[in-house]
Amino acid sequence: MTVPVDNPESVSPQAKSNPVGNGFTARLGVALRRVPQRRSIQLFVVALLVLPAIISGIYMWTMWDPELYLKDVPVAVSTDDAGGTSDGKFENLGQQILDDMTSSGELQFHKVSSAEAVKGIKETRYAFALIIPRDFTKKIYSVTDSHPQKPRISVYFNDFNGTLGPAVATSVIAQAQKEIAATIGEGYAKGVLLGLNQLGDGLKDASVGGKQLKDGTKQLKDGTSQLANGINQVADGVGQLKNGSGQLHAGTTQLSDGTGQLVTGTKELGSGATQIRDGVGGIITPLLAQLEPLSKNVAALMPAVDALALNSDATIRAAATQLKSLLNELNTEAPNSTIGQLAQLRNGTVELARQLNDPKAEYLSGVLSLNTGAKQLNEGAKQLDDGLGELHKGMPDLKNGAAALKKGSRDLDTGASQLSSGLSDGSAQAPHIDDVPASANMFAAPMNVSIDNLQPSQKVINNDRSHKEIDRGAGPVIVVLGAFLLSILMWMVLSPSRGNNNYASALKRAAMPTLRGARLGALGGIIFGLLLTSYGALIGWNPHNWASMLPIVMLVGVTAAVSTQLFVVVFGRVYGSIISFVFFMYQIFAFGGIFPLGTTPPAFRPFRDIAPMTYAHRALLRTHLSLYDNMFWISILALVIMSMAAIVIGVAMRYLLAQADRVDELNVASRGRTPIAGGTV
Template identity: 30%
Template sequence: MKILHLVATELRRLTATGMARLALVALMLVPVLYAGLYLWANNDPYGSLKDVPVALVVEDTGSTLDGKAVNYGEEVRDQLLDDASVGWHVTTAEEAAAGVRDGEFDFILTLGPDFSSALTSASGDSPTQAVVQLTTNDTNSFLATTIAGQVAEKVRASITERVGKEAALTLLNGFATVRSNLVEAVDGATTLADGTTTAAEGAATLAAGIATASDGAYSLAQGSGSANVGAQQLDAGLQQLRAGSADLPSQTAQLNAGAQQVAAGNAQLATTADQVAVAVQDAVNQVPAARAEIVAILDASSLTPEQKAAVLARLDEVGTAIDDGNAKVQEADAQIGALATGSAQLAAGTQQLADSAPALTNGIASAAAGSSQLSGGLQQVAQGALDLSTGMQQLRQGSADLSSGLNSIDSGAGTLRDGLAAGLDDVPNQTAEQREASAQTISDPVALDTSAVTKASNYGAGMAPFFISLAAWIGIYALFLIVKPLSRRAVTALKRPFTVTTAGWATPAVLGAIQMVVVFGIITLALGYQVEHPWGMLGFMALTSATFATIILALNILLGSVGQFLGLVLMVLQLVTAGGTFPWQTLPGPLQVLHQVLPMSHAVDGIRQLMYGGNLEMAGADAGALFFWLVGALLVSYLGARRLTRHRTLRDLRPSLIG
């Protein structure tokens, strides 16, 4: 009961007069005002960025892309104005420069005259990087400069995605055109391969035919040569016959005149006549075969039908003449034979022979002349056949080379067809919609999929744990401006340091708990922040305030006014090391050690865990750390109070509002 009595006594002292009550209320409201006003002012600063004045200067003169006029600067301007993420003001470069100097604008975003031409330069030979120019002035606001960098980066990323999509779409459309042309090329290569196969087969057939023709031409050359030899032999025989029959008319005349003389030599004449008849008959027998060979030669030659007919007509005249001569010779032979049987008939036979001898001589002469012409023609035919054989040999070699070349072309055409077909499979076959989707993926290949284990509702809620902890310290620090750490009278009268210490701590602890209740109401009711574990957080806030009260109590007991000042120093030190704004891992090494030790770090972390629905075990560990500080500070306070019970002065008995 002594502890409650001492607490009640202290509270009555704090509310004894109107000024005392006013001072108490004012100091009790310090943490409420600090936490409430600061969190209210910073509740959602990012949601209010639309009120930040930003100058937008667009000087882009445009460019052309695929024959179309484009102006990316105007497109970006329209997009930014529609987005309204900040307070954009489209203005000139001069007005923007003046505005950022005098604070009218926080920063300037400029798209220069060559903005579009640089973005479209990738399709030419001199690609140039487009520039988004950012102009800032830290005298306006350092954070505005940070925001400017984020806005500029967002604009740059948006432009990159847009232009990248168009470039990727152009590339994919080019692939589509390439694939279409490849399809046609594959079809053409297939047709070419089929044609070269047919050509190669035809060339092989041609080569075989030409080889056969070459063999035939060689045989023709040999046959025409043999025919020429036979014609020469026939011509020689006919010339001999012509020479032999040239004197036949005179001989027949002599025979007719000297029939008696013939009778004596008719036996010899009959023998001679038989020989002549046999020779002439042999010549006649050779004429059809020779004519057939000549006809074959003429058919195989390049002579015109008229020329062939003329040669055959001439040959037929010779044959007719030979036949006529043969008939006459046979008749003469018969007459001579008849002459041999009877000299009576000799005169009449010789007269008839004399009458027919000129015609016979003319026929033999005609046959001789025809055989000469036949021999000359067959010689020309033989020479032509020989030339034909030589040409056919060359043609045979050429056709063989043609067949080999076409086989190589056919192999190459097949390789070309297979290569084009394989390349066609590697070119994507996409529809216009699929190319559009692919271009979008290429321009923005990575999507950010965020998930949060815990999440603060806004910027103010994110900063609340730090400012609640800081408000708790400031509230207790302010209370100790009027709350006495220890009752000097109780120390002197009771001689019970534990009771006095507990009572000295309980008064600010209770008042601090009331402060935390009010602060909790401000952040949950007035500001509307969501708290996942409200009762746990409220209890943790009370523990935090009580711990801070114990620490400042110990400093005051040990060092008095100096201890109160050190409480302010300790607050500043914890303000730096608590990790309330930036992650504590960014601190220098010595400050990281202090972060692990000082109580406000545990207070901030514990409130975060309870407010956002984090790890309750970590919140429990933070509560344990605060409790350790509380017990340790109480122990220090107890030892200080115990020392005071042994050393008292008259000044210790004078109560005062401060001091």
């Protein structure tokens, strides 16, 4: 909104001399001025750029795996192998390996000459180079020589192409070794088939063993003949045994049935014995109860009877004798008395009933055990009969097998004779290996790999890989990363527009402060570049021509300064600094100075061709080699265009904002309002 003014004449002369009304540029300027001021848009821009950058940084730091992108890594392969002769046949294993590697599709192999491979590494066209030397095949076939030599393959890479090259080199070398191992193994196998150290002695021992085998096979042949005859006899015996087992099974079946009948009869006897016991008990027990009082008086009557027996009267004595006999029959203490025999009869019927009915009684338990044993015996006889039946059925197959064994032993005897003869001939032709440890080592580790980093970014101190220092290969990366990072920090402190803007022309009011800021930033970028270059020289970076390198370094510094200035001009100091840092992060992933060619995820690769750091890095590397090819001039042109475009866009942005301010001033003047700097309130 606007506020009243005391003097409408207070409108600036620039506004009076340059009326704009509501033209397109003025409306565009008003819209652009509002964009950075809206917090929702600011938060959206930050979320759109910062969050992906944080996620990307975490991913590249913790989960980056170069093996996922090996098929995109350009690898130059070359062979200088002159070939070699094995068993009268010429072969070139190096060329064979090269053909297999380039047709496998496992890596992005490029078949070139050895000179081109090394040159391509220096010129950043390849990430790695693998070169097979001239004597490669010859050394492979030396595995059985007196002094075998292990072949060597050379691998080259260059930290100028990415300081993480050593991390990728391990994966590339492992994949290349996998491709090479099969061919080398075949070469070694051919050499081994032409001679093994202990083959001669082993064949001699085998020849002796073959003779012993021949003697043994003769004995085996005789034994198999006897075995065949014995099996025929066994077959007859098995038939007889089968007949006997059938009879045995029939007998045990009868025995089992008989014991079953015995158990049944015993149960019936038990039932009858119970009835007898009950009948006898029902008669004798009451009778004994009646006679028992008389039995107790027998002892009292006996003295009187004995006295009568002494009477002089014969008739009385005879009666006393008969009475005494009758009293003895009633005496329960006399075992042969009538009462005693009745008691024995009663007790006997009770015991008989128990023996025939109680399973725990000796008789009935014995009968039951006999029946159980007879059943088990019958079951065992049945199993024996069944088993002998199966054996009897299998005897024809056994007889046939014995006959086949007899024939096989004859064939074995014939083969043993041929083996003995062949081993004798082979032992005479077997070669000998003199240096067994060296040949064995060639099998354990088929080849040596020499790794040469043409421009290492780190060097190991005192052979301690845990102690490293920055080396010359990090020089260009330090200049590029440092120039852009320091420029971001510089615009966090300095204003991107400097000086007054009291010019009649709106274009001048937009251009002059921006150009003055760009001039100051360019000076700072040049200083940053030169300081970083000095540090690179201290760690060993040494381009071919420093006179050519220094202008390029200054151009890189200028590009870094003005390109980062643009973000601050467009988005303001806070959000512009954040966005420029996010863009800086994406450039790190894509520009090729950290991650080698082809090893960055596809999402980051589009930034490579729009990132100023990409062309800055290429320009530095080309100048380092004094290689002023098309890539060099394209990189220089890209840096210049990007620098000029950043300035032009910055001026245009300020021009549009100035147009918006002029609209505010004219609107204020027409309504009697006082303009506030940067717009009306």
